[in-house]
Amino acid sequence: MSKPSHQPSFEALLHEHRGIILKVAAVYARDREDRLDLAQEIRVQLWRSFGRYDASRSKPSTWMYRIALNVAISYRRRDGALLTGRVESLEERHLDSVGDAPGEREEDERLAALYAFIGELDALNRALxxxxxxxxxxxxxxxxxxxxxxxxxxxIGRIKQKLRGRAAALATTGA
Structure with a gap:
């Protein structure tokens, strides 16, 4: 059985923009296994849509984000977890930014708080x-x-305002 002629270009596109898939899966899935499942589902849907992708209408990254976010939102609905996602700690996400140097721990905590905040947003605002x-x-x-x-x-203005309010509340409580 021969492979479709557009497979090499799809694989190159997928490789070039693989970060999109990983980031969307990290924001919408609860744990490692769910992230892997979601990333795979996104890849499948990208492949199914690739034959209809028109580069003259949108950039590859725009097309990929649109599909990845739609798949992620559907995945969460199907999983029964839409709007209730638990955000894991930074260590569980294995983010590259985690470090042991002085000052990085505070930055890591701020990043973890940002991810927790994002995890509380509704699907549209999370994507945004x-x-x-x-x-x-x-x-x-x-x-x-x-x-x-x-x-x-x-x-975006409303999200920033809400985040500033959250940061101010945390600063006053010392949390």
Whole structure:
């Protein structure tokens, strides 16, 4: 049985943008096994959609984010965990930024708090902040999520305000 002719280009695209799959799976799945399952499901859906991908209409990363986020949201609904996701500790996520040097522990704690905050957001806002933290433009975020740029800006502003409030509350309680 011969392989489809577009498989090499799909594999190259998948390799080039593999971080998208891993980041979406890390934000939407609860534990290592779930992340692996979700990442695999995202790859399957990307493959199924690849024949219809039109590079003249969107960048590969935009197309991949759109599919990955849709799969992740559906996965969470199917899993019965939408909006209730438990966020694991930084150590469990095996993030590369974890270090032992002086000052890094405090940064790690802030990063863990940020991931916990993101884990509490609803599906749309979680996707939005993931794209924002990836330094995607408002236009690209709007295209991926199917909302207006104005809506993107408004939602990001509200998320930032909520995060600032959370940080201030933590600072006053010493937690």
């Amino acid at each position: 902040i993931l794209l924002y933290l990836e330094d995607r433009s408002y236009a690209e975020i709007a295209e991926v999520l199917g909302i207006s740029e104005t809506n993107v800006a408004t939602k």
